[in-house]
Amino acid sequence: MTRKTSAPWQAVVAAGILLAPALAAGQHGDHGAALGRAHMAVQCSAAAQAAFDQGLVRQHSFDHAAAREHFAAALAADSSCAMARWGMALATLDNLFGVPSPEEVARAAALLREGPPPPPPWNGWIDALAQLVRPGPPGWPDRLGGFAGAMEQIAAAAPDNDEAQIFYALALLMAAPSDDPVDAAQRQAAAILEPIWARQPEHPGAMHYLIHAYDTPALAGRGLPAARRYATVAAASPHAVHMPSHIFTRLGDWPSSIAANQRSAALARAAGEANDELHARDYLVYALLQSGRGGAARAAWNEAAEAAANRNSDHLAGPFAVAAMPARLALETGDWAGAAALAPVESGFPQVLAITHFARGIGLVRSGQRAEAEITALAALEAGLRRSGQAAWAAEVGVQRAAVAALAAITTGDAATGLRDLQAAAEVEDALLKSVVEPGPLAPARELLGEALLALGRNAEAEAAFEAVLRVNPNRFRSLAGAAAAAEANGRPEVAAARYRLLLAVASGADEARPELAAASRALGRRGE
Structure with a gap:
């Protein structure tokens, strides 16, 4: 950046x-x-x-x-x-x-x-x-694939050159497909980088790219040693201080993510690196919201005003964060009117424009209003991304479009179609590896499915949906609350109590009233806890 x-x-x-x-x-x-x-x-x-x-x-x-x-x-x-x-x-x-x-x-x-x-x-x-x-031609994803192939040849010709191996590992990660269920490129890159890091324990690239290699649900735990070390070795670098939060976010370690991104944002501001500051603040806002700290999250967004005004609009991280932070604040806290009223962020990136249309669509549907204009806008953005060869982003925006349309169908009485389409959207999203620019989805499709099922009284299916989200996004506030409520409605009080306890522990520093926390306290109070 x-x-x-x-x-x-x-x-x-x-x-x-x-x-x-x-x-x-x-x-x-x-x-x-x-x-x-x-x-x-x-x-x-x-x-x-x-x-x-x-x-x-x-x-x-x-x-x-x-x-x-x-x-x-x-x-x-x-x-x-x-x-x-x-x-x-x-x-x-x-x-x-x-x-x-x-x-x-x-x-x-x-x-x-x-x-x-x-x-x-x-x-x-x-x-x-x-x-x-x-x-x-070709498009950028194909170019990255060619670059990885060229770096493979360079690395093979110079097996004793650690930098050649490190840049080959980085090229593998940059070119990695977003829909690989076994994380093959990530595992290959990690296998290259681990022995180099052992030989060069203060090498910033070895640690940085190991974090990227392990930034998947299946591998995140392996990234903790590099995450903990990197921010110490490269403590003067805003991006290095931020990077461990990729692993902390994957593991639901919100206090560590908050601390890392507060420090990173401060370093970036001091260095005049607006996009680095905004990227750190987006991860910070996400972690604060998962901790029930909506007040602190709003403050973090408000403090981003100067960086937002100075962002580099040619690079995705800054515009993405500027659109994502207010959308997260509205969607995570159930401020449907606020979500419906969001103004689009001016951007040349279709995936940035999609953030606001998605949040507006969810807000409108949850407020009992029509969302056809947002669905149409998302469809156009999805098509544009597909035409430009950005298949992964097209798939993500397609999930957003399908989710808004499905919720609209459920609201207008066609629950069968809506649930079917939400399930399909969730399956597509489950197969995608998130972009490095985003800490997590604005609202996971499977979480939206769980909330829809719970509202329809299909409690066992709702509980399964929320638990599936938590396996990929541990300690996510809305899914913890949903899993607890679904288990309670499903006649599983012990499971519900365990989830409620975890929710209250995760949000032990909550700085505003949330109905989910009140429900947890009442449920545990009835048990004498």
Whole structure:
């Protein structure tokens, strides 16, 4: 993630000329406190090597603006340093888990094209990145697949080069399909990274990408060692401090996620990194809401106003967070009128526009109003995403469209059709791996199914639906409350009591009245607890 605006690369190189003496003062791999250590010998001058390694450290924690400055300093110190151009191009593309802007792609391509012919083996590295940013088709997901294939060849040719292995693992993760039920790419990447981390315990990339590799429901527990260590080793990096919350969120550890993202947001604000701040705040708002702390969540959203105004609209994380936070606040707390009244966030990302239309649709249906306009808007956004080759996002928006339409059908008396379509939407969503940009769904389709079944008195089915959500999203507030209520209505008082206790424990720091917490207290009170 990066600042709101990026200087032209020529200006960055010019600044690098001034920075080079200062950046080259240290030994390679010795980057000071709280960033970590990394080194790859790139056959450049000593000054360029030192600056390159500092850029490498920053790049591995996705501190792209700082990485560009260090790579520019390396190029300024040694104009023949081919890998300095590679680093500048890579950092220009920002976070490759997203899609860079056409301008960033063009700038990266120019950087790679304008240098002298690189010698082996660096020509392979530069060719791999140049293929990623070449003009014309295919779409970005297919390009990432090709990039992963090229990095596989580079890694195979240099088995003793840890950086080659690490960037191959990262490429695998970026190109991983969103609907793989066995997380094959994630497991392969982790198998590459674990032994490297054992050899290089302060390597920021090894820890960062292990967290991404383990950011799935099935693997999240394995990510705790890297999550706990990374934020300490790279404590000066806003993104590094945020990253452990990917694992904490998967495990329902809301206090740890809250602490990580409060710190990350503060670091990002101090650094002027608006999108990093907004991304951390979205995870923060999500964790606060799951803890019953709606007041604190609203405060976190209100505090994001400055970052929202300064966001980089060319990168998904900032606009996504700006649309998601108010939608989460309304949907998670049952403020249906507030959800129905949400104003769309101006964005060129269809998946960002879909957030508001989905929340509005749920709010309108739950308020007894018609939601055809929101369903139509979601269908158009879904079709646009599919045409642009963004199949995973198209599937997610399709789930949102189907869920709103299904709830509308149930509200108008066609429960059979509505429940059938909600079940189908839930099955599609269950098969998708969430994007790294989102902490969790705005409202899981299977949770909506559970709430619909519970309202219809189909208590056993409702309980099963809520429990299925909790297996993927542990300690999720609305599903815990729903599972408890369904078990109680289903004549399973001991199960209901256990769920109510867990809900009250998860929300022990609740800062506002919630009907679900009141119901839990009453149910346990009747048992003398």
